[in-house]
Amino acid sequence: MSFRMILRVFLTVFLCLRASGQGGGELRFSIRNDPKTFDPLLAEDEASGTVRYLTGATLIRIDRKTQKFAPELAESWRILAGGTSIVFKLRQGILFSDGTPFSSDDVAYTFRRMTDPKMHSPVGDSFRGGPGEIKTLVQGPAQVTVTFPAAIAGVESLFDQLTIVSSHSPKKELATLGPFVLGEHKPGSHVLFRRNPNYWKKDATGRRLPYLDSVRADIQQNGDLELLRFKRGEVHMIDTLDPELFDRLWAGSPGETRNAGASLESEMLWFNQVSGAPLPAHKKAWFRSKDFRRAFSSAINRSDLCRLAFKGHADQAAGPISGANRLWANAKLAPHVYDPKAALARLHRDGFRLEKGTLRDRQGNAVEFSLTTNSGNKARSRMAALVQQDLAKIGIRLNVVPLDLPSLIERITRTHDYEACLLGLVNVDLDPNSQMNVWLSSAANHPWNPKQKTPETAWEAEIDRLMRAQSSALDPKKRKAAFDRVQEIVWEEAPILYLVNKHALSAVSRRVLNVSPVSLWPRLYWNPEYLRVTNQVAQSR
Amino acid sequence: MTTAGKSAGVLLFAIVAASLAAGYLAPASYETQFRESxxxxxxxxxxxxxxxxGRDRLARLLYGSRVSLLLAPAAAALSVALSALIGITAGYAGGWLERAAMAAADLxxxxxxxxxxxxxxxxxxxxxxxxxxxLITFLLLGALSWAPGARVIRSGAAALKHSEFALLARASGCPGPRLLWKHILPNLRPLMAAQFWIAIPMFILSEANLGMLGLGIAEPLPSWGGLLAEIQDPGRIAGNPVLLAPAILLTVFLSCFQFVFSKGDR
Structure with a gap:
């Protein structure tokens, strides 16, 4: 064979490989901290969640794109006995990363381990609907039934967090069923994931996934440095960008920015309504007045908050559930309309009056109070300044007090020594059951008045009733109707003023293929098995 | 005073005068939001x-200068007063009181x-x-910064306590409080003045540090610290060099200040 022939064969093979785009490559991105655990059943922080997402596999997965349940390790499932049992039919022929076979024994073992009180598994807590034991019944290698002590509405959504671990692998939880396995962890530097050679998914052409050879998650706390490294090509994607960094990147390379629209993150404001709070009685009366709260809400120009505080990368919020949550958001709700005149009229009806630019209550007290927020958050600081000037138009004097976060948390959760608070909320879970600890009046995280022995208002009693009803109903339509009503009550009574829903902003290098940004976490690498990094820059998307 | 010293003095005076005349020089209020711009x-x-x-940067710079320039000397005065009280008492009394005061200062x-x-x-x-x-911010700065000055003043007071003129005064029957007030305090005045001038730029920078963390002066009032927080984002400076104005003003002010007053101390 001549040299020219050898060269031709080599070039042909090279070009074929390149054209088919089957080269693996390494995907690099940043996480904020070291993972606190590599045990998927103990993951609570975001970094550990990333490890779990890349390495673990679940029985049912919430498809981040469609927001619907998708079969993963379970081929199919049925809910029985009024929602107290769920029967899974499992896929067969699947191997863990270390070559040990996956079976229903692993599912039973995972449940046993997760519900072990010594484990203190946060995932396990979400499955415990009531007192009693969760039982698993293995019915052959490919079928398992899980029985709960009480019916759990929307139980499928809980399985998105439950990574199946091996019952008999010597590698314990490091034997994984997900697309990647943990390769290396250098604390403070990076976590390296390698391709799982036994991953069970295949693409349309029958090729075993994932495409990537490895994923490297660098530990980087500073967003500015992360962007700098992205521009240098040292990382390929940034899952979450703030509006300033997004605009900065947009100015230089708009093709690498992605805006997936409204996210699940809300910015909200609430008043302290705790009866035992160390506040003057007249202030408690203001904060407990629905008219006061609604007038306050109508005096805030949400459009300006979106435009100026978030540089246009936010939508006005209508209620507790962002429109990004397609299944549970109440589409009938619209943001409270900005109308200072109507706000003043409502305040007049409630006994307030405007005197020489100062709003006074019936007793003549000037309406002045503090708005606390956490320091160091630029967007929130801008929001506070905007709200302050909006409220000045109706004679309310707002004193903005930025506090370091631990002090703020101490005040809003323990001492209740604050007047109003501006903070953000991230709903990670789509299902309203995950918000029981917010909406029940007895809950510790009920922001405006936590741990009530009995509901102090009729509308809070109604919210309690509806939340319990939706958590026990199995008919999705009934659940939706009940939670829609909860959102309507919150809109009407305004115990929390929802201000804006931030956009899901991210950045992706042109070298990464098959990225389809979504508003849920993770925004960019939710389909890691299909991602690819090439040496060529993608020309179009 | 040299020509350079005079120039620094003039510049310093101009900065202070401009900040005091902010109401006349600034085209708008520091808090008015021109939301369309x-x-x-x-x-x-x-x-x-x-x-x-949409708030006018010039107005915020002038008012911010007023806040920082008026209150930093006040905080410095408070700090020096505390330092003098604790330092002189410790130095003059000696014994366990001195040891306790200096232990507190070390802490x-x-x-x-x-x-x-x-x-x-x-x-x-x-x-x-x-x-x-x-007021709270600068009071805290002043109240919490007494320790280094107290140590210096205590050394001075302890040395003066054993000086010949103090010995003579005591031998002449001068009571303790009078000795302190009439003889020791006047001799410590240069030391206290030095502490005062050192503290002013230190407090301006401390407020600036707090402002960078979002914990300084509350909105909507401006201060040099709050204004400096805007340059945390270096990417924005290239597109808008005006953002550097507070940093430049602070640098000029501190340089002139050091030039004028440290010359005077010598």
Whole structure:
């Protein structure tokens, strides 16, 4: 064979490989901290969640794109006995990363381990609907039934967090069923994931996934440095960008920015309504007045908050559930309309009056109070300044007090020594059951008045009733109707003023293929098995 | 005074005068939000442009200078007064009182002041006006910064206590308080003046540090610290060099200050 022939064969093979785009490559991105655990059943922080997402596999997965349940390790499932049992039919022929076979024994073992009180598994807590034991019944290698002590509405959504671990692998939880396995962890530097050679998914052409050879998650706390490294090509994607960094990147390379629209993150404001709070009685009366709260809400120009505080990368919020949550958001709700005149009229009806630019209550007290927020958050600081000037138009004097976060948390959760608070909320879970600890009046995280022995208002009693009803109903339509009503009550009574829903902003290098940004976490690498990094820059998307 | 010293003095005077005349020089109030003109470039209406909320940067710089320049000396005076009280008492009394005061000073010096400030600020009442928040910030700065000065003044007082004129005064029957007031304090005045002039730029920078963390002067009042926080984002400076104005003004002010007053001390 001549040299020219050898060269031709080599070039042909090279070009074929390149054209088919089957080269693996390494995907690099940043996480904020070291993972606190590599045990998927103990993951609570975001970094550990990333490890779990890349390495673990679940029985049912919430498809981040469609927001619907998708079969993963379970081929199919049925809910029985009024929602107290769920029967899974499992896929067969699947191997863990270390070559040990996956079976229903692993599912039973995972449940046993997760519900072990010594484990203190946060995932396990979400499955415990009531007192009693969760039982698993293995019915052959490919079928398992899980029985709960009480019916759990929307139980499928809980399985998105439950990574199946091996019952008999010597590698314990490091034997994984997900697309990647943990390769290396250098604390403070990076976590390296390698391709799982036994991953069970295949693409349309029958090729075993994932495409990537490895994923490297660098530990980087500073967003500015992360962007700098992205521009240098040292990382390929940034899952979450703030509006300033997004605009900065947009100015230089708009093709690498992605805006997936409204996210699940809300910015909200609430008043302290705790009866035992160390506040003057007249202030408690203001904060407990629905008219006061609604007038306050109508005096805030949400459009300006979106435009100026978030540089246009936010939508006005209508209620507790962002429109990004397609299944549970109440589409009938619209943001409270900005109308200072109507706000003043409502305040007049409630006994307030405007005197020489100062709003006074019936007793003549000037309406002045503090708005606390956490320091160091630029967007929130801008929001506070905007709200302050909006409220000045109706004679309310707002004193903005930025506090370091631990002090703020101490005040809003323990001492209740604050007047109003501006903070953000991230709903990670789509299902309203995950918000029981917010909406029940007895809950510790009920922001405006936590741990009530009995509901102090009729509308809070109604919210309690509806939340319990939706958590026990199995008919999705009934659940939706009940939670829609909860959102309507919150809109009407305004115990929390929802201000804006931030956009899901991210950045992706042109070298990464098959990225389809979504508003849920993770925004960019939710389909890691299909991602690819090439040496060529993608020309179009 | 040299020509350079005079120039520094004139510049210093001009900065202080401009900040005091902010109400006349600034084209708008520091808190008015021209929401249709955010991030405006310098123009006739806004000579230094506007910030992200449409507030006039020149007005905020002038008012911010007033806040920082008026209150930093006040905080320095408080700090020096405390230092003098503790330092002179310790130096003159000696014994266990001196040891206790210096142990307390060592403790204060070793404490991370930023965390101390955060803790103390978090314990204070929330519902205070922006002007009260300024006073609180500078009072805290002054009250928590007495220790280094107290150590220096204690050394001076201890040395003066054994000086010949003090011995003579005591031998003449001069009572302790009079000795302190009439003989020791006047001789410590240069030391206290030096502490005062050193403390002013230190407090301006401390407030700036707090402002960078979002914990300085409350909105909507401006201060050099709050204005400097805008340059945390270096990417924005290239597109809008006006953002550097507070940093330049602070540098010029501190340089002139050091030039004028450190010359005087010598």
């Amino acid at each position: 955010p991030n405006a470039s310098p123009c006739r209406q806004f000579p230094l442009g506007t910030d992200e909320l 204060f010096v070793s404490l991370p002041w930023l965390f101390l400030l955060l803790t103390v600020r978090a314990l204070l009442p929330l519902n205070v006006t922006p002007w009260a928040s300024i």
